[in-house]
Amino acid sequence: MQPINTREYLEKLEAAIEEQNVAFIRESMEDVHPADISQVLDELNTPQSKYVIDLLPPEVSAEILSNLDEETTRRFLRVFESAEIAALVPYMDSDDAADLLDHQPVRFREEVIALIDDRETAEHIIELLHYDEDCAGGLMAKELIKAYDTWNVVQTIEEIRRQAENVEKIHTIYVVDSQERLLGKVSIKRILLAKANTRIADIFDRDLISVESYRDKEEVSDLMQKYDLEAIPVVNIQNRLLGRITIDDIVDVITEKAEEDIAAMSGISAGAEEDDGVFRSVRARLPWLLIGMAGGLIGAQLMGLFEGDLKEITALALFTPLITATGGNVGIQNSTVVVQSLGRDVFSGNKRTEKIIRALGIAVVNAITISLIVFVFFLLYGRPFGLALVVSIALFSVVILASITGTVTPLVLDRYGVNPALASGPFITTANDLLGLTVYFSVAHWLRPLLASGPF
Amino acid sequence: MQPINTREYLEKLEAAIEEQNVAFIRESMEDVHPADISQVLDELNTPQSKYVIDLLPPEVSAEILSNLDEETTRRFLRVFESAEIAALVPYMDSDDAADLLDHQPVRFREEVIALIDDRETAEHIIELLHYDEDCAGGLMAKELIKAYDTWNVVQTIEEIRRQAENVEKIHTIYVVDSQERLLGKVSIKRILLAKANTRIADIFDRDLISVESYRDKEEVSDLMQKYDLEAIPVVNIQNRLLGRITIDDIVDVITEKAEEDIAAMSGISAGAEEDDGVFRSVRARLPWLLIGMAGGLIGAQLMGLFEGDLKEITALALFTPLITATGGNVGIQNSTVVVQSLGRDVFSGNKRTEKIIRALGIAVVNAITISLIVFVFFLLYGRPFGLALVVSIALFSVVILASITGTVTPLVLDRYGVNPALASGPFITTANDLLGLTVYFSVAHWLRPLLASGPF
Numbered sequence: 001m002q003p004i005n006t007r008e009y010l011e012k013l014e015a016a017i018e019e020q021n022v023a024f025i026r027e028s029m030e031d032v033h034p035a036d037i038s039q040v041l042d043e044l045n046t047p048q049s050k051y052v053i054d055l056l057p058p059e060v061s062a063e064i065l066s067n068l069d070e071e072t073t074r075r076f077l078r079v080f081e082s083a084e085i086a087a088l089v090p091y092m093d094s095d096d097a098a099d100l101l102d103h104q105p106v107r108f109r110e111e112v113i114a115l116i117d118d119r120e121t122a123e124h125i126i127e128l129l130h131y132d133e134d135c136a137g138g139l140m141a142k143e144l145i146k147a148y149d150t151w152n153v154v155q156t157i158e159e160i161r162r163q164a165e166n167v168e169k170i171h172t173i174y175v176v177d178s179q180e181r182l183l184g185k186v187s188i189k190r191i192l193l194a195k196a197n198t199r200i201a202d203i204f205d206r207d208l209i210s211v212e213s214y215r216d217k218e219e220v221s222d223l224m225q226k227y228d229l230e231a232i233p234v235v236n237i238q239n240r241l242l243g244r245i246t247i248d249d250i251v252d253v254i255t256e257k258a259e260e261d262i263a264a265m266s267g268i269s270a271g272a273e274e275d276d277g278v279f280r281s282v283r284a285r286l287p288w289l290l291i292g293m294a295g296g297l298i299g300a301q302l303m304g305l306f307e308g309d310l311k312e313i314t315a316l317a318l319f320t321p322l323i324t325a326t327g328g329n330v331g332i333q334n335s336t337v338v339v340q341s342l343g344r345d346v347f348s349g350n351k352r353t354e355k356i357i358r359a360l361g362i363a364v365v366n367a368i369t370i371s372l373i374v375f376v377f378f379l380l381y382g383r384p385f386g387l388a389l390v391v392s393i394a395l396f397s398v399v400i401l402a403s404i405t406g407t408v409t410p411l412v413l414d415r416y417g418v419n420p421a422l423a424s425g426p427f428i429t430t431a432n433d434l435l436g437l438t439v440y441f442s443v444a445h446w447l448r449p450l451l452a453s454g455p456f
Numbered sequence: 457m458q459p460i461n462t463r464e465y466l467e468k469l470e471a472a473i474e475e476q477n478v479a480f481i482r483e484s485m486e487d488v489h490p491a492d493i494s495q496v497l498d499e500l501n502t503p504q505s506k507y508v509i510d511l512l513p514p515e516v517s518a519e520i521l522s523n524l525d526e527e528t529t530r531r532f533l534r535v536f537e538s539a540e541i542a543a544l545v546p547y548m549d550s551d552d553a554a555d556l557l558d559h560q561p562v563r564f565r566e567e568v569i570a571l572i573d574d575r576e577t578a579e580h581i582i583e584l585l586h587y588d589e590d591c592a593g594g595l596m597a598k599e600l601i602k603a604y605d606t607w608n609v610v611q612t613i614e615e616i617r618r619q620a621e622n623v624e625k626i627h628t629i630y631v632v633d634s635q636e637r638l639l640g641k642v643s644i645k646r647i648l649l650a651k652a653n654t655r656i657a658d659i660f661d662r663d664l665i666s667v668e669s670y671r672d673k674e675e676v677s678d679l680m681q682k683y684d685l686e687a688i689p690v691v692n693i694q695n696r697l698l699g700r701i702t703i704d705d706i707v708d709v710i711t712e713k714a715e716e717d718i719a720a721m722s723g724i725s726a727g728a729e730e731d732d733g734v735f736r737s738v739r740a741r742l743p744w745l746l747i748g749m750a751g752g753l754i755g756a757q758l759m760g761l762f763e764g765d766l767k768e769i770t771a772l773a774l775f776t777p778l779i780t781a782t783g784g785n786v787g788i789q790n791s792t793v794v795v796q797s798l799g800r801d802v803f804s805g806n807k808r809t810e811k812i813i814r815a816l817g818i819a820v821v822n823a824i825t826i827s828l829i830v831f832v833f834f835l836l837y838g839r840p841f842g843l844a845l846v847v848s849i850a851l852f853s854v855v856i857l858a859s860i861t862g863t864v865t866p867l868v869l870d871r872y873g874v875n876p877a878l879a880s881g882p883f884i885t886t887a888n889d890l891l892g893l894t895v896y897f898s899v900a901h902w903l904r905p906l907l908a909s910g911p912f
Contacts, residue, residue, distance in 0.1 A: 031663070033665075033683060035682045035683050035684075067684075157648060160645070160648055161648065161649055164645045164648075164649055169627075169686060170644065170645060171625075188626065188644055189616070189620050189626060192613060192616055192617065192620075193617055193620055207487070209489075225707055225711075226491045227489060227491050228491075228523075228704045230625060230686060230702075230703065230704065246686075247686065247703050247704070247707070248684045248686065248703070250707070251681055251703070251706070251707060251710065254707065254710055254711060254714075255681075255710060255714075258710075258711075258714030258717075258718075259796055261714075261718065262714075262717065262718060262721065262792055262795075262796065263792065263796075265718065265721060265722070265788075265792075265880075266721070266788045266789050266791075266792035266793075266880060267785055267788065267789055268789055268792060268793065278814065278817040278818050278821060279821075281793075281814075281818045282818055282821045282822060282825075285789050285818065285822065286821075286822055286825060286826075288785065288789070289782065289785055289786065289789075289822055289826060289855075290826070290829075292781045292782055292784075292785045293778065293782060293826055293829065293830065295777075295778075295781060296775070296777050296778025296779070296781050296782060297778060297830070297833065299774075299777040299778065299781075300774040300775050300777070300778060303773065303774045303777075304774055307770060307771075307774075310770050310773055311770045314763060314766050314767045314770070314773075315763075316773075317759065317766055317770075317772075317773030317776070318755075318756040318759045318760055318763075318766075319752070319756050320773070320776050320777060321751075321752050321755040321756070321759075321776060321777075321780050321889050321893060322749065322751075322752025322753060322755065322756060323752070324777050324780065324781070325748045325751060325752050325755075325780070325885065325886065325889055326745065326748055326749060326752060328748075328784070328885070329723055329744065329745055329748045329882050329885075330745065332721075332722045332723065333722050333723055333724055333741050333744070333745075335722075336718055336719065336721075336722035336724060337722075337724065337737075339718075340715055340718065340719075358734065358737075361734040362734050362737045362738055362741065365734060365735075365738045365742075366738060366741065366742055366745055369738075369742060370742075370745060370746070370749055373746075373749065374749065374753070377753065399745075424721075424722060426785050429781065429784070429785075430781065433777050433781055437777060
């Protein structure tokens with residue numbers, strides 16, 4: 001079997017599609033993992049991909065469709081008939097099927113659901129479509145194995161056998177009462193070790209962490225990470241078992257959250273992808289650049305107020321980039337450290353003051369070091385004493401102030417439910433630029449008598 | 457049972473430790489999940505934590521010690537006797553025990569290993585300590601269930617029973633030959649469905665993704681994410697089964713990687729923690745600030761070359777923050793998008809040119825928009841035509857150039873094996889600042905005849 005993730009194979013595949021060489025396509029993709037096929041399809045255009053998918057066994061096609069990103073799904077589904085999708089749904093997990101249909105036009109969605117043969121599957125999908133995609137209900141799958149507390153071990157093994165085809169990964173058997181209320185869990189290990197007539201009620205474990213369907217997906221992710229869970233049952237408000245979330249879905253949540261934070265820090269709106277067209281990319285990025293631009297224009301206004309000083313002591317202008325860059329760097333360092341600690345620490349709410357004091361301590365050391373270095377450098381370099389003093393004092397103040405804004409901003413954003421990572425983004429750098437300029441020129445204005453004596 | 461994650465409980469606990477109120481501590485922590493106890497211990501000092509840990513059942517203490525971060529481990533282990541640790545090791549997974557001992561002084565490590573009663577456990581730990589912590593071998597645990605291909609179902613179930621105590625989560629049964637070479641897997645579901653005398657050789661699945669022990673942990677993480685694996689077997693170069701890695705360890709790898717990238721973007725050296733002392737924090741942050749400072753001083757030199765122009769047309773100085781901020785923002789946007797796409801796309805190596813062209817397209821649209829807005833704004837605001845032209849041309853060029861450097865830098869870093877996220881950090885903003893200043897003042901110098909006619 002040749003590796004299919006090569007440019008060479010891709011060219012052969014494109015030729016094969018062109019020539020409708022069905023044998024080559026089928027043979028070369030036999031026994032290849034759907035995830036690898038997906039990567040190849042990503043390089044093809046939609047009609048080419050569709051052609052390939054139609055040739056694959058339905059379980060492979062279903063797996064490929066289950067793992068597409070939102071944008072590719074939209075693009076792909078336009079070329080599929082509703083009956084084609086309905087035929088693949090039985091091969092998908094209920095949560096993947098619901099995700100696939102979630103952003104489709106209502107009519108298409110209804111058609112697909114109506115065409116699904118198995119009514120239980122259809123009902124599961126209808127139920128899952130009710131939930132918001134950002135909550136536990138939107139993440140869960142209906143596939144799970146449950147046992148009633150009144151059953152014995154043999155009955156439970158029967159149920160596992162019955163469900164074996166639908167439930168790919170078993171993890172844990174959930175124990176419910178006659179009202180479907182979640183009572184606890186029993187591991188498959190325990191079942192294997194118990195005698196055939198042992199009652200589930202006698203061996204199940206009541207210690208079980210579950211999550212309500214309305215909880216935010218990041219809460220679910222935190223819970224599963226904290227308690228090292230591989231699956232978590234989802235219940236409704238009456239504690240009825242609705243479904244379960246597995247760790248692989250949480251891995252996606254964690255990855256998305258990290259990408260979201262990094263995008264926020266970089267001034268890129270959420271959901272932007274590298275493959276987006278130019279227009280979509282501009283829409284995700286330009287607004288943030290405009291914030292920076294507005295800041296720059298306000299900064300010019302601000303410096304304009306000191307134009308008299310600038311005219312007389314031109315050298316002042318030379319150090320504005322030093323001041324603004326330092327303020328920006330310090331601000332981002334502080335906000336990032338705070339952002340990373342938020343949510344990780346349950347007691348953080350009580351520690352705001354402590355955080356600010358620690359940040360201040362670090363700021364003072366950094367501020368003294370940087371301003372001292374610059375001061376000495378200026379004198380060695382033969383710059384006038386007055387200018388050295390002004391720049392050093394301004395640098396010192398900017399480092400302290402930027403540490404405070406960098407620490408406080410994410411705390412405030414978080415308190416008001418805004419993603420604190422935004423505090424490390426262009427908004428804060430712009431604000432810090434303005435702060436830095438104000439401080440710098442105020443200090444210069446205030447110490448102008450000292451400056452005027454210099455050679456500039 | 458009262459919740460223990462409250463400030464109130466913490467105060468009660470501290471009082472109880474003070475008064476040696478063993479009953480309160482034991483009762484209040486009974487049935488509390490070790491992860492919750494860990495969070496509380498995080499708020500105590502080391503002697504207090506040690507006092508509490510000594511009172512807990514060994515399986516709970518072991519679990520708590522298994523999940524500490526590196527820094528806390530170092531701090532904690534100083535107050536533990538090697539015999540105390542050796543007594544807890546049997547309650548830990550082999551990978552957690554090895555991690556715990558990994559950064560300890562050799563003597564302490566040897567003592568603990570010598571004091572472990574169970575020699576198999578001790579040998580497992582010695583083996584795991586050989587591996588670098590950043591490779592697959594360093595992540596794996598020895599606990600797994602394997603079956604020889606010559607066994608039948610009954611023998612395999614016997615083995616599961618035998619191992620049940622050691623292997624917390626079963627996932628999959630690995631099938632090996634008489635030389636311990638990995639042949640494939642068989643699911644516990646399959647075992648349950650098969651007849652007692654069925655031979656494993658007849659039901660096992662040869663399709664199995666495994667990983668060599670020397671692979672980098674991020675490679676393992678990518679593999680497990682790509683193929684949605686919950687566990688992956690680790691083999692040596694002869695394909696002998698050594699251990700397995702479970703998804704919960706990979707969740708930690710993903711989280712760490714994201715934090716590392718964010719830290720790199722923010723100019724904080726790897727491994728810095730919010731709780732670090734002031735000195736450690738300064739060490740992680742100051743070097744990056746000094747890079748920015750050096751950049752600022754070089755920028756001043758650079759602008760100094762144009763001091764003649766600046767003296768004559770002071771208004772030029774007002775727009776340096778606009779130019780540098782825009783260049784910085786554009787550079788970070790571009791590098792972040794490239795960083796996020798790297799590694800996600802197997803064909804990315806072949807797409808460098810395509811990436812750069814797409815980035816250029818976006819840059820042109822953003823550049824035209826921003827420079828036009830600024831140009832119109834200047835004229836409306838009554839700024840001289842010459843200045844409007846200079847600033848707009850400079851902005852346009854800076855957006856284009858910063859897009860190119862932002863796109864190319866991470867690609868170059870990645871090619872040379874450096875974390876490309878550094879490209880979104882202070883180094884690139886500093887470089888972009890200098891680039892922006894050079895362009896701006898060069899344009900101004902070149903168009904000086906136009907500028908001189910203005911009111912400034």
